[in-house]
Amino acid sequence: PDPKLLAKAQARLDCLTKPQGSLGRLEEVAARYVMMTGELKPAIPRGVVFTFAADHGVTKEGVSAYPREVTPQMVLNFLRGGAGVNVLARHAGVGVRVVDIGVDHDFGTLPDLISKKVMRGTRNLLVEPAMTRAEAEQSVLIGVELATQAAQEGIGLIGTGDMGIGNTTPSAAITAVMTGRPVSDVTGRGTGIDDAGHARKVAVIQQALDLHRPDRSDALDVLAKVGGLDIGGLVGLILGAAAARVPVVLDGFIAGAAALIAVGLQPRCREYLIASHRSVERGHAAIFDHLGVRPLLDLDLRLGEGTGACLGMSLVCAALKIYTEMATFGEAGVSEKA
Amino acid sequence: PDPKLLAKAQARLDCLTKPQGSLGRLEEVAARYVMMTGELKPAIPRGVVFTFAADHGVTKEGVSAYPREVTPQMVLNFLRGGAGVNVLARHAGVGVRVVDIGVDHDFGTLPDLISKKVMRGTRNLLVEPAMTRAEAEQSVLIGVELATQAAQEGIGLIGTGDMGIGNTTPSAAITAVMTGRPVSDVTGRGTGIDDAGHARKVAVIQQALDLHRPDRSDALDVLAKVGGLDIGGLVGLILGAAAARVPVVLDGFIAGAAALIAVGLQPRCREYLIASHRSVERGHAAIFDHLGVRPLLDLDLRLGEGTGACLGMSLVCAALKIYTEMATFGEAGVSEKA
Known part of the structure; x- marks a missing residue:
């Protein structure tokens, strides 16, 4: 597995409409799944x-x-x-x-x-x-x-x-x-x-x-x-x-x-x-x-x-749905952290 | 809620094909749900x-x-x-x-x-x-x-x-x-x-x-x-x-x-x-x-x-499915604890 993919996945998670890291271990699991599989846009398996x-x-x-x-x-x-x-x-x-x-x-x-x-x-x-x-x-x-x-x-x-x-x-x-x-x-x-x-x-x-x-x-x-x-x-x-x-x-x-x-x-x-x-x-x-x-x-x-x-x-599937289905700040028109 | 229902629900859980108590907190949640609602045979809500x-x-x-x-x-x-x-x-x-x-x-x-x-x-x-x-x-x-x-x-x-x-x-x-x-x-x-x-x-x-x-x-x-x-x-x-x-x-x-x-x-x-x-x-x-x-x-x-x-x-729904869908020892023909 390529650790760079972990960072790329986390970068996407950080654009989603939530405070960064606020979905805790779900975010960790989603990012690890991306790294393990090498799929940056994984389907729900x-x-x-x-x-x-x-x-x-x-x-x-x-x-x-x-x-x-x-x-x-x-x-x-x-x-x-x-x-x-x-x-x-x-x-x-x-x-x-x-x-x-x-x-x-x-x-x-x-x-x-x-x-x-x-x-x-x-x-x-x-x-x-x-x-x-x-x-x-x-x-x-x-x-x-x-x-x-x-x-x-x-x-x-x-x-x-x-x-x-x-x-x-x-x-x-x-x-x-x-x-x-x-x-x-x-x-x-x-x-x-x-x-x-x-x-x-x-x-x-x-x-x-x-x-x-x-x-x-x-x-x-x-x-x-x-x-x-x-x-x-x-x-x-x-x-x-x-x-x-x-x-x-x-x-x-x-x-x-x-x-x-x-x-x-x-x-x-x-x-x-x-x-x-x-x-x-x-x-x-x-x-x-x-x-x-x-x-x-x-x-x-x-x-x-x-x-x-x-x-x-x-829980792994829940984490991947968060990763793939949530709106980003840009898409949703939500203001980011002050 | 009637505490007697808790015991009745646990009695059913204890007949299911698993060591007693082995589904831990899922069993606790199912039994509490029965007690809270008064439904001994609850549907998945x-x-x-x-x-x-x-x-x-x-x-x-x-x-x-x-x-x-x-x-x-x-x-x-x-x-x-x-x-x-x-x-x-x-x-x-x-x-x-x-x-x-x-x-x-x-x-x-x-x-x-x-x-x-x-x-x-x-x-x-x-x-x-x-x-x-x-x-x-x-x-x-x-x-x-x-x-x-x-x-x-x-x-x-x-x-x-x-x-x-x-x-x-x-x-x-x-x-x-x-x-x-x-x-x-x-x-x-x-x-x-x-x-x-x-x-x-x-x-x-x-x-x-x-x-x-x-x-x-x-x-x-x-x-x-x-x-x-x-x-x-x-x-x-x-x-x-x-x-x-x-x-x-x-x-x-x-x-x-x-x-x-x-x-x-x-x-x-x-x-x-x-x-x-x-x-x-x-x-x-x-x-x-x-x-x-x-x-x-x-x-x-x-x-x-x-x-x-x-x-x-x-998890509550998973617990209720365990309670309602699992086979009992009798139904499955599985031997009980020696």
Whole structure:
């Protein structure tokens, strides 16, 4: 991205009938969108949220409040349009694409499901690496492919979504490794485990890190050993979108962990990230600090699926409408600052 | 409002296919909307932002960065659809109604302007009361009438908006009186005055308070002596909406000052307030503390007009869609928490 475009976009924003800078973060988002895409007169983009679904072998260790079969059940709920992400995507005027990248269930043929299953869930990271390096790479390439395809279709805004019972455990493991923070500082309660469950989750992650010693300078190693297929898909989605100059709106904690890996693989993709919201999940703040991004919303969300991304995408579109639809001082015959 | 409805609404939210409470403040807003309106199965409401425009005699004292003629110029910009509030209202799917409650300009007859001029701007509060008690009362009654009429039309969500060069000065004066905070703590830079202008603004407000000694136990006295016609209209809008059980989405600092007066006149209207955002304007936080409300957004906005209210209204509608459109665990065949 060319920083000169940021200044050019801000110059246009400063001609609009409002005190300079008075639309705050909406102006920032609009200017960044212009810089990311290189479009000085952007159209309001078509947006799509990709919700990657996968299972996690570590659920055997009792790290989640919900049973594993909820992953495929929720996939079916997404396809019927009854989940939170469907409702908020309709509200925001964006599409939802559901990707089976590793659910432990045979869905047969479902017309609206994007079937890209690498395997039926990861292995239990407490006792062995979650994935081989090749499996991790495959999950990333699926994400890259989907983003590239979307960009070719003219999708101008991509949101991240995820569904995988247990996936805050690999996300916390990744966050601990990539940010260097202690496990207990970045491990939260996911869908709502109690104190004993939380203590177990922290212990499981610590043991896994001690066992596998993932190498933070090799982000794919981290993804393979303590990550997940859903997270791998998101990593690729981010990389593919950035490569096509399509801005990516991150959902919550899982998306944040994927962003840490993506930035580890290719630091320049950071420029294409827009953080939709600050999740309740402990550890999310550490990700923002590390990435140097500031979320748009803080609504105590912790659902995932892409729900926060939808709200963020709506704000991005609002920002672009400000940029393109507002009258200038000259057009409106309004006097400027004295 | 009946607190039992809050619990009933939360019970429905807890049956939806998501971990309980995982949609955070969206759930809070949906449940409050149900309680406010008494509708256990609410439709997605039609929303309208009322933007009250008025001039302020105190602009003679150099308290604003923009010249006074910007007030009528912006009214015309609103009517042509080119201002920030128009863009964000279209984005949120809500209407904008522009009310001339005291602009110092003769608009003649304009089909889309609601003409309710009490007088051509307030008097200079530095040297005399901004309004007589009767004028202040008249401004409030105009707001009440407009809200009542909107409720009768079936409008289910009302947003506040304002346009009046100089109106952060009366708003800061009201905030100082009603919250008991020092003037310097609640006086900001409005549309962007420099240090000297800010010092002058603080001094003007302090002198006005010393001169008029408004009585905080008599909110109408405060409105008349150091308030404004736009603020008076908003006070009435809040009171009228609350009386009709229509939730009110507050915009920024000016709306907050109006809410302080409205709650001073009728404490029960507090239950109908939804704060859209935390403004950059110093003093807004003091209003939230005093009212005991928590804003939904924090996007560094300081434009006014109702721009933040539009974004807040979009979130209220998103929350109600979650409440009404999401599948329950039973409907979707999804397993509940273990």
